[in-house]
Amino acid sequence: MPTKKLRIVLIAPRSEHSWESLGLGYIAAYSYRFGFTPEQYTFFHGQFDTDETIVAGCAEADLIGFSLTSFQTTAALALIREIRKINRRARIVWGGYAVHGLGEAELSKLYGHAVDCFVQGPGEEGWLEVLQSESPPRFVRRELMKDLNRCPFPDRELIRVDRHFAKLAALGEGRKTSMELQRGGCPFDCIFCAARSFTREHGSSRTAENMVAEMEELRDRWGMDRDSMVLMCDAEVFLTPEMGRLAELKKSRGVEFGFGMNVVASTLLNKGARQVLEKLVGAGLREVWMGVESGPSLMHLTGKPNTPDQIREAFRITREMGLVRKGYFILGFTPEETRETVLERIPFIEELDPEEVGFSLYVPVPGSLDYRHELHKGIDYASSCEYHNTFTRTKTLSNGELRELQAYLVDHFKERAAYRQRRGEQGGPRIKRAAGRSGC
Numbered sequence: 001m002p003t004k005k006l007r008i009v010l011i012a013p014r015s016e017h018s019w020e021s022l023g024l025g026y027i028a029a030y031s032y033r034f035g036f037t038p039e040q041y042t043f044f045h046g047q048f049d050t051d052e053t054i055v056a057g058c059a060e061a062d063l064i065g066f067s068l069t070s071f072q073t074t075a076a077l078a079l080i081r082e083i084r085k086i087n088r089r090a091r092i093v094w095g096g097y098a099v100h101g102l103g104e105a106e107l108s109k110l111y112g113h114a115v116d117c118f119v120q121g122p123g124e125e126g127w128l129e130v131l132q133s134e135s136p137p138r139f140v141r142r143e144l145m146k147d148l149n150r151c152p153f154p155d156r157e158l159i160r161v162d163r164h165f166a167k168l169a170a171l172g173e174g175r176k177t178s179m180e181l182q183r184g185g186c187p188f189d190c191i192f193c194a195a196r197s198f199t200r201e202h203g204s205s206r207t208a209e210n211m212v213a214e215m216e217e218l219r220d221r222w223g224m225d226r227d228s229m230v231l232m233c234d235a236e237v238f239l240t241p242e243m244g245r246l247a248e249l250k251k252s253r254g255v256e257f258g259f260g261m262n263v264v265a266s267t268l269l270n271k272g273a274r275q276v277l278e279k280l281v282g283a284g285l286r287e288v289w290m291g292v293e294s295g296p297s298l299m300h301l302t303g304k305p306n307t308p309d310q311i312r313e314a315f316r317i318t319r320e321m322g323l324v325r326k327g328y329f330i331l332g333f334t335p336e337e338t339r340e341t342v343l344e345r346i347p348f349i350e351e352l353d354p355e356e357v358g359f360s361l362y363v364p365v366p367g368s369l370d371y372r373h374e375l376h377k378g379i380d381y382a383s384s385c386e387y388h389n390t391f392t393r394t395k396t397l398s399n400g401e402l403r404e405l406q407a408y409l410v411d412h413f414k415e416r417a418a419y420r421q422r423r424g425e426q427g428g429p430r431i432k433r434a435a436g437r438s439g440c
């Protein structure tokens, strides 16, 4: 194939809730450095484009890249069935967390009939390999780039972030968008988390200059002003000295938007980290999102390096800093979960007093320690989401009982339940007053 003339379609298939497809914005932008051009790319997002539009848009494509979590594979397979009716020659490539965490034999067996090539782990260099090769390998995995500043900023024009802005505006919400800060992997091993399948390399980071340059682009090109909110989409942000420099630089360059990020509670507690956090608050940090997951008695089974006391302390100091604190809980992440252990979250949450709480129902995902392919390969991810599935049960609780308990907790904390969790509502007064979007 004359690679520089390729007609390329990138697709983020339908999923229950979705953010901008930054991953596709990244891989396209990286390819521009090697002679590929934005004009070669067409992009579709299942939230805004119908299946018919997407399929028709693939008629002339040479290469079709799908970005997928496990929850989107069924939608992708359905699209491919239709695409193949009108285009048998295009090469179909999958990337994203749906493929990072599975072995080659597993991917071949599950999806090999529909997919020509799987790109695992960080996608930029793997995608380039696919673009530049006449016959790319079936499986490509490149490690995290040593110098993360070599990654260009994602092409937000291509991925049409304007449509996300318009959608939020129609919902009466302010301007929000997402950005990735550090990108390096996580050193921890929470049993339910797939982060380890992206990369195990921890500690490298974009420089403060690089991160703030992207923030300036968000301000100057995308209108992110002091009333806007950026959701940092890193699995966790670590409070390194570089983040302190980022805070200083963001302020000095007049980047005023607010932002929120995931943090591991226990990593906030040493003095150095606290100072960095304070600097970030001075530079617009408004929200911290902490996965608490469990009540005190089963916390040690999550694999997360948090104790109940560390959680208490992290919520206390972040309240003192004036932050909106969102606490996330996962029900049924262990077979040991009982009615009592679910309900012990109530006094614990009351003690922590977060501004927002979310109660998801555990589902094992590829890439996480707890995922066992033979046991879990039949899970119907297409009808699962963070808030519901029909799979999970524990030694003492059926799936129905877990869902009832989840509903009970949401009702008990309705003033602060994550607003996507309360279908059809626009958010309680407490949340709307202060919080941003945790998904949409």
Ligand code: B12
Binding pocket: 015, 016, 017, 018, 019, 020, 022, 023, 024, 026, 027, 065, 066, 067, 068, 069, 070, 071, 072, 093, 094, 095, 096, 097, 098, 101, 119, 121, 122, 123, 124, 126, 127, 178, 180, 192, 193, 194, 195, 233, 234, 235, 236, 360, 365, 366, 367, 384, 385, 386, 438, 439, 440
């Ligand atoms: C934002 C987010 C959400 C949002 C939006 C999700 C969406 N579908 O748009 C919300 C809040 C709604 C959400 C919900 C859920 N999420 Co979520 N979410 C994330 C999060 C934090 C960021 C995603 C992101 O923007 N990443 C940044 C971009 C740049 O990375 P990327 O997309 O992975 O792209 C890179 C590579 O993967 C690769 N790549 C990606 N696509 C492609 C395509 C091609 C062709 C190629 C070559 C390469 C390539 O290259 C890119 C650049 O290196 C990730 C964790 C993370 N940090 O990635 C979890 C994550 C994706 N979520 C996860 C899960 C499990 C869920 C939930 C079930 C809730 C829960 N229990 O956690 C639901 C299910 C939602 C659904 N139906 O899809 C898991 C997915 C695991 C899996 N096996 O699928 C992740 C990985 C969290 C984790 N660490 O376990 N989520």
Ligand code: SF4
Binding pocket: 186, 187, 188, 189, 190, 193, 194, 195, 196, 235, 236, 264, 291, 304
């Ligand atoms: S949940 Fe957070 S701390 Fe745990 S492994 Fe995933 S990214 Fe790391």
